[in-house]
Structure formats: C-alpha cells, structure tokens
Amino acid sequence: xxxVTQSQPEMSVQEAETVTLSCTYDTSESDYYxxxxxxxxxxxxxxxxxxxxxxxxxxxxxRFSVNFQxxxxxxxxxxxxxxxxxxxxYFCAYRSARAGHQGGKLIFGQGTxxxxxx
Amino acid sequence: xxxxxxxxxxxxxxxxxxxxxxCEQHLGHNAMYWYKQSAKKPLELMFVYNFKExxxxxxxxxxxxxxxxxxxxxxLHLHTLQPEDSALYLCASSQAAVHTEAFFGxxxxxxxx
Numbered sequence: 177x178x179x180v181t182q183s184q185p186e187m188s189v190q191e192a193e194t195v196t197l198s199c200t201y202d203t204s205e206s207d208y209y210x211x212x213x214x215x216x217x218x219x220x221x222x223x224x225x226x227x228x229x230x231x232x233x234x235x236x237x238x239r240f241s242v243n244f245q246x247x248x249x250x251x252x253x254x255x256x257x258x259x260x261x262x263x264x265x266y267f268c269a270y271r272s273a274r275a276g277h278q279g280g281k282l283i284f285g286q287g288t289x290x291x292x293x294x
Numbered sequence: 295x296x297x298x299x300x301x302x303x304x305x306x307x308x309x310x311x312x313x314x315x316x317c318e319q320h321l322g323h324n325a326m327y328w329y330k331q332s333a334k335k336p337l338e339l340m341f342v343y344n345f346k347e348x349x350x351x352x353x354x355x356x357x358x359x360x361x362x363x364x365x366x367x368x369x370l371h372l373h374t375l376q377p378e379d380s381a382l383y384l385c386a387s388s389q390a391a392v393h394t395e396a397f398f399g400x401x402x403x404x405x406x407x
Contacts, residue, residue, distance in 0.1 A: 180336075211395060213398075218400065219382060219384075219400050219401045219403075220398065220399075220400045220401075221384065221386075221398035222398075223395045223397075226395055267336075267337070280325040280327070280342065280344070280388050280396070281327065281339050281342055281350065282327075282337075282339070282386075282396055283339075284336045284337040285336060286334075286335070286336045287336070
C-alpha cells in the first residue's frame with residue numbers, strides 16, 4: 177500500500193521570503209501522480225501544483241515549484257516570495273496512474289500548517 | 295468555487311438522529327469520493343464511486359451509508375453516529391479514466407452530540 181508522510185506539522189515564513197515544505201512517499205508503482213493541495217481556513221481544498229512521475233522536469237506554477245526526486249521518493253514544495261494569503265494547511269497527495277476504478281483516489285499526508293508573518 | 299457543492303456546511307446531530315449529507319458536482323466528472331478529515335489526522339478515504347457504482351469502501355462502519363443516484367450527485371446517509379464521528383466530511387470529484395486532479399467541495403462540519 178502507498179503511504180505519504182509530511183514530517184513538518186508546522187512551518188513559519190516571513191512575508192516575501194521562501195519556504196520549503198517536505199513530503200516523502202512510499203510506493204512500489206513506477207507511474208503515478210503527486211499533488212500539493214492547499215486548505216485555507218475556508219476549508220476549501222485547492223490544487224496548488226501537480227507532478228507526473230514520468231516527467232523528469234520539476235513542475236512550476238508561478239511562485240510555487242516542486243523538487244521531485246523519484247529515486248528518493250521525495251516531493252517538496254517551494255513557495256517563493258511568500259504572501260499572507262499563502263497561510264494555510266498544505267497537503268501532499270499521491271495518486272496511482274493505473275486506469276480504472278483504482279486510479280482516482282488520493283492518498284494524503286498529515287499536512288503542514290504554514291503561517292506567514294508580516 | 296470549484297464546481298463541487300456540499301450541503302449543509304454545518305450539522306449538529308444527536309446520536310439517535312438520521313441525517314444526510316449532499317454533494318453535487320457540475321463538472322461532468324464520472325467519479326465521486328467521500329473523505330473524512332479529523333483533527334490531527336490525514337484525510338481518510340471513505341467511499342469511491344465510478345459511473346454511479348461503488349468501487350471502494352474503505353472499511354467504513356455501516357452507520358455511514360453512501361448513495362450515488364447519478365454521476366452528478368452523491369449522498370452520505372448518517373444514522374446512530376458516535377461522538378468520534380465528529381469531523382469535516384469532504385466530497386470530491388474527478389475524471390476517473392483521465393488522470394486529472396480531484397476537485398473538492400467546502401465540506402460539511404459534523405458534530406455528533
């Protein structure tokens with residue numbers, strides 16, 4: 177079975193600075209997807225960024241980028257130029273690339289609470 | 295707004311009550327999910343529906359009963375719950391056969407008293 181681990185329950189960053197959130201996972205599959213979701217106080221889970229395991233290039237979305245190390249099974253999220261609106265719970269998630277009914281479910285880590293100091 | 299709507303947003307129920315949570319998606323997705331989010335714990339997958347058929351029940355107690363009448367609607371019927379069932383219940387949808395991300399509703403905050 178696949179597992180996802182976020183070892184940092186809480187992180188803090190100064191506004192305009194850069195912060196990195198860690199995530200490791202365990203799987204025997206070779207093809208899969210990894211995601212970072214953001215959950216602000218409104219509780220809405222919002223996709224931040226996605227990485228396909230078959231792609232060597234790290235995904236980037238504006239101020240958000242990942243460091244995907246497939247051999248090490250590591251998937252960290254870097255937030256540059258942190259803004260007050262980035263304060264939220266961040267979840268790392270894994271999804272199998274197998275087609276069919278097993279393909280859709282997400283396996284989540286425990287989450288990292290990010291606070292941004294003005 | 296992600297296109298997934300959950301009602302009610304908040305629910306307080308007694309242990310002998312029967313209530314239902316509703317989820318609706320307008321994204322044309324064919325897979326829908328129920329997740330439970332408890333404090334200090336990872337999100338737990340409860341049920342998966344693909345094309346209206348239940349394809350996964352993650353060892354959920356029978357006091358939780360899902361229903362998927364069509365690919366746009368998903369219900370979670372609740373009866374004789376326990377205080378430890380108090381949590382945030384999140385609904386999500388996705389395209390099962392296409393590897394896109396899941397879209398989540400805003401959740402129902404359930405308190406069992």
